[in-house]
Amino acid sequence: MAKEIGKPIFDLFLVVAAATGFYMATTLPAVSMAGGLTPATFPKLISGLIFLCAVPCLIRDSYEWLAARRGRDEAITLNTMPSKKGMMQWLIIVALIIVYINLFERLGYIVSTALFCFFNVVCLIAASGEFQKLNNSRKLRNLTAYTIFSVALSLVIYYVFTELFNIPLPD
Amino acid sequence: MLMGYMEGLGLVFQFGTLLAIAGGTFLGIIMGVLPGLTSAMAIALLLPVTFGMPPVMGIGMLLGTLCGAGASGSIPAILLNIPGTPSSVATTFDGFPMAQKGEAGRALGLAIVASFLGGVASMVVLSLLAPPIAEFALRFGAAEYFSLSVFGLVIIASVAGKSLLKGLIAGLIGFFCSTIGTDPIAGVDRFTFGQLSLLTGINLLPALIGLFAVSQVLKDAFDYDPSNKLQNSPHKVDIARPRFLETLRNWRALLVGIVSGSVVGPVPGAGGSIASLVAYDQARRFSKTPEKFGKGHGAGVVSVESANNALLGGALIPTLALGIPGEAATAVLLGGLMIQGVTPGPMLFENQGGIIYGIFLAYLVANFFMLIIMCLGIKLFVRVLLVPRKQLISAIIVFCFIGVYGVDGDVFNLYIMLAFGLLGYFLNRYGFGTAPVILGLILGPIAESNLRRGLQVFGGDWSPFFTRPISVTFLVIAFGLLVLTLWQNYRSRQKEANSAAT
Numbered sequence: 001m002a003k004e005i006g007k008p009i010f011d012l013f014l015v016v017a018a019a020t021g022f023y024m025a026t027t028l029p030a031v032s033m034a035g036g037l038t039p040a041t042f043p044k045l046i047s048g049l050i051f052l053c054a055v056p057c058l059i060r061d062s063y064e065w066l067a068a069r070r071g072r073d074e075a076i077t078l079n080t081m082p083s084k085k086g087m088m089q090w091l092i093i094v095a096l097i098i099v100y101i102n103l104f105e106r107l108g109y110i111v112s113t114a115l116f117c118f119f120n121v122v123c124l125i126a127a128s129g130e131f132q133k134l135n136n137s138r139k140l141r142n143l144t145a146y147t148i149f150s151v152a153l154s155l156v157i158y159y160v161f162t163e164l165f166n167i168p169l170p171d
Numbered sequence: 172m173l174m175g176y177m178e179g180l181g182l183v184f185q186f187g188t189l190l191a192i193a194g195g196t197f198l199g200i201i202m203g204v205l206p207g208l209t210s211a212m213a214i215a216l217l218l219p220v221t222f223g224m225p226p227v228m229g230i231g232m233l234l235g236t237l238c239g240a241g242a243s244g245s246i247p248a249i250l251l252n253i254p255g256t257p258s259s260v261a262t263t264f265d266g267f268p269m270a271q272k273g274e275a276g277r278a279l280g281l282a283i284v285a286s287f288l289g290g291v292a293s294m295v296v297l298s299l300l301a302p303p304i305a306e307f308a309l310r311f312g313a314a315e316y317f318s319l320s321v322f323g324l325v326i327i328a329s330v331a332g333k334s335l336l337k338g339l340i341a342g343l344i345g346f347f348c349s350t351i352g353t354d355p356i357a358g359v360d361r362f363t364f365g366q367l368s369l370l371t372g373i374n375l376l377p378a379l380i381g382l383f384a385v386s387q388v389l390k391d392a393f394d395y396d397p398s399n400k401l402q403n404s405p406h407k408v409d410i411a412r413p414r415f416l417e418t419l420r421n422w423r424a425l426l427v428g429i430v431s432g433s434v435v436g437p438v439p440g441a442g443g444s445i446a447s448l449v450a451y452d453q454a455r456r457f458s459k460t461p462e463k464f465g466k467g468h469g470a471g472v473v474s475v476e477s478a479n480n481a482l483l484g485g486a487l488i489p490t491l492a493l494g495i496p497g498e499a500a501t502a503v504l505l506g507g508l509m510i511q512g513v514t515p516g517p518m519l520f521e522n523q524g525g526i527i528y529g530i531f532l533a534y535l536v537a538n539f540f541m542l543i544i545m546c547l548g549i550k551l552f553v554r555v556l557l558v559p560r561k562q563l564i565s566a567i568i569v570f571c572f573i574g575v576y577g578v579d580g581d582v583f584n585l586y587i588m589l590a591f592g593l594l595g596y597f598l599n600r601y602g603f604g605t606a607p608v609i610l611g612l613i614l615g616p617i618a619e620s621n622l623r624r625g626l627q628v629f630g631g632d633w634s635p636f637f638t639r640p641i642s643v644t645f646l647v648i649a650f651g652l653l654v655l656t657l658w659q660n661y662r663s664r665q666k667e668a669n670s671a672a673t
Contacts, residue, residue: 010601014340021347024362031357036631039354039361042619046347053340086393093392094593097385097568101585104572113572117565124561130397149562157569166223167577 008065011058018054021047085128092123109169110154117150172302176532178525182227183532191224192533195232196540199239200548203246204555205563206253210240211383211499211606216567218376218507219574226511226526231533233507237500238537241480242286242545246552249278249472258479261447265464265471272467280414281469282476283545285425288418289477290538292429293436293484297491298531300437301520305492308517313625314636318645320618323495325649328607329656341603344594345611346618348373355620368583375506377575377588378612382605383503384571385592388564390599395560413546417469424454424470428477435478436485450478484534491515491527496613499606505613510578 025043032038100116107115122143125131134142161167182188195217202213213236221229244259249266262282269278311319324346328338351362352372363369418425431450454474455464464471487504489495494516496502508515513526520527545552575588595605622636629635637643 006597007601010597028361029359031354031359037623037626039357039359042622043347043350043361046343046350050340050343050347053336053343057334057336057340083393086395089395090389090393093389093564093568094589097589097592100568100572101582101589104576104585105582113569117569120565120568121561124392124395124564125397128395128397150565153566153569157573161219161573161577165220167219167573168580169573169576 005065008058008062011054011061014054015051015058018047018051022051088127089124092127093120096120096123105170108171110158112170113154113157114150117153118146121146121149172528175525175528179227179528179530179532182225182525182529183231183536185228188225188228188231188533189536191221191228191232192235192537193540193544195235196239196537197235197544197548199236199241200243200541200544200552201239201555202236203240203243203256204552205558206247208387209256209383209499210237211503212387213237213240214500214503214507215379215383216570216574218379218503218510219570219577221507221511222577224511226508226513227529227533229511230504230508230513230530231537233504234530234534235537235540237483237504238290238480238534238541239544240500241483242283242290242476242541243552244479245282245286245472245476246279246549249282250275258447258482259475261451261475262472264451264475265466265468268465268467269469269472274467276412277414277417277469278467278472279549280412281418281421281472283542284413284415284418285428285473285476286480286545287413287538287542288425289429289432289480290483290541291535292477293433293481294531294535294538295484296433296481297484297487297534298528301488301492301527301531304488305517305520308493309521311517311641312639313621313628314639314642315645316621317618317625317636318642318649319493319495320614320621322645322649323614324607324611324618325652327498327610329652334602334660335653335656337601337603338607341598341605342607342611344598345608345613346615347611348378348608349612349615350619355616356623366583368581372616373587373612374578374584375612376510376578377584378591379503379506379609380571380574381588381591381593382595382609383499384567385588386595386599386605388567388571389592389596391560391564395564413542418473421470421473423457424474425477427454427457428474429481431474432478432481432483433485436482437488446478446482447475450474480538487534491519491530492517494613494617496610499609502606502609502613506609509613 022044025040025047028038028040028043030038030040096116096119100112103112103115106112122131125142131139131142158169162169183192198217199210199213202208202216203210214233217233217236221232224232240256241258244254244256245262245266247253248259248262249270252263252267254260254263266278266282269275324342325339328342329335349372351369353359353363353370354361360370428450431453432446435446435449451464451471451474454470455461458464458470460468486496486498486501490501490505492515494505494514496505505515513519513523571588572585575584576582578584591608595608597603598605598608625636626633635642637646
């Protein structure tokens with residue numbers, strides 16, 4: 001069984017988020033209707049329950065992590081860092097999605113989508129080490145293919161959704 | 172009922188609707204073939220296409236997707252020993268050995284017919300059971316709806332996450348997110364931070380697409396490894412001729428599959444993998460030649476594939492009759508229904524009979540399309556596996572953007588989608604599951620408004636929630652399930668600890 005530090009960190013995030021949610025719910029206006037419940041009651045109840053459920057998870061996952069770290073439990077293998085390559089690929093995709101959202105209306109659908117598709121494919125193969133293994137002519141051929149793929153995909157999708165399904169997309 | 176079916180027939184047997192169902196089935200088959208792409212994701216991605224469609228056409232398309240994805244997981248399972256969907260895991264037990272013996276076409280033929288017969292049988296079960304359950308649900312008041320929401324959340328939390336606590340946390344996150352926006356009773360803004368787009372609450376579609384599609388893409392990006400290329404199947408499949416007679420000769424396995432799928436289907440959270448494994452195990456027990464199972468026996472494929480598709484109709488019963496989805500795919504379908512302006516639950520059967528019977532018939536038609544398309548396009552679908560993952564990731568993200576932006580042209584929804592995508596990624600990674608979040612988002616407003624309305628009606632008295640027979644039944648079952656799951660979790664942890672010690 002692999003244990004990674006991300007588990008207790010995520011549990012801690014949930015505990016903090018639940019406490020923050022509870023605090024923010026206490027700042028809601030106390031408009032009491034017949035029945036006695038205010039708009040804050042339900043969010044307070046839910047965030048309180050999340051907190052109560054997340055604390056035992058945090059304790060258990062932290063204990064397991066520490067036990068694995070100290071090598072007490074031989075059945076558990078310590079996975080201190082998730083794959084660096086995987087993390088890099090993951091971060092690239094998230095960053096590209098954020099950029100894509102920001103450019104979506106500014107550059108219009110076709111240009112922003114073509115750029116996103118092209119950089120998405122190129123960054124993924126670069127981060128995974130696939131690109132570096134190719135010789136120069138193969139690199140050029142692949143880049144041309146990715147460009148054609150990106151432009152064709154954005155044009156076809158734009159036409160299908162705006163013309164056939166009447167879904168408005170930014171020009 | 173007859174009038175309802177006649178009206179439904181008129182709605183389904185139109186060229187546009189039939190085309191939409193066929194298209195949905197085709198796309199569902201393609202998505203089902205690709206390992207890692209779930210039927211929930213397929214439906215979430217197809218939702219924007221259905222925006223402008225009439226309800227039966229749109230829902231028919233989504234049902235076609237569900238049906239196609241449910242059946243096509245058998246293709247990579249048989250040819251490559253890779254289950255396209257979790258429910259196809261048991262198909263590999265006999266399907267792949269059959270392919271190794273040079274009987275890939277026969278195995279696929281059996282799988283297709285068994286899926287078709289399972290689907291048709293489940294449509295019959297659905298159309299027989301859903302109306303009386305909906306009629307019963309007409310007796311529900313505020314207390315019953317509140318208890319039903321709690322019951323739904325507990326039941327999905329107990330099976331979706333790796334532990335009950337984690338499943339509950341995921342469901343409660345959905346509940347909390349549903350409180351964002353204008354308060355339904357007092358009209359006060361909650362957690363909107365001055366953002367106009369949040370006044371009406373979190374839009375269901377960005378949340379759905381984020382949780383089921385973006386989170387999967389992020390996982391694929393993390394796991395992307397260019398050296399993991401799938402090779403084309405070495406097994407020759409000239410044509411997957413449907414094998415009706417041979418499937419019917421395996422009637423025991425077929426019956427076991429249909430019964431297992433129909434029984435497991437309505438149980439919220441049980442899912443296809445449980446139904447198919449139960450069916451496989453039972454088929455082996457009832458077989459006269461149990462020793463042949465696992466060595467390329469046709470009955471094994473028949474039992475699993477019939478259970479897979481028999482499950483879908485069963486899973487639609489609580490979704491349509493009570494508005495409580497049983498698992499991820501039906502939760503997304505429920506979201507699709509709501510986006511179409513169709514509110515599932517007993518009133519749907521009362522007020523929009525034509526639509527509901529149209530949905531039943533659309534599901535039946537989808538099964539016929541699945542049979543035809545699978546038989547004709549088997550060679551094409553095998554090649555889908557060879558599509559490079561990096562291009563697929565780009566294409567899926569692009570579809571997600573169209574789906575979310577297409578709702579109301581609001582870029583803010585794209586940020587909501589990304590936020591739910593990131594949340595879904597971590598929830599899946601650390602064993603919380605995403606299905607309870609979406610169920611919490613759907614059930615949260617029902618639970619809160621019925622709790623508060625109920626307390627208004629009962630003059631602030633909580634006791635009717637615990638004394639009205641239907642309400643208390645739901646609460647008792649939910650509590651019993653909580654205790655049972657906690658006990659099971661405790662036992663399995665004890666076992667793990669014991670086995671580690673030895």
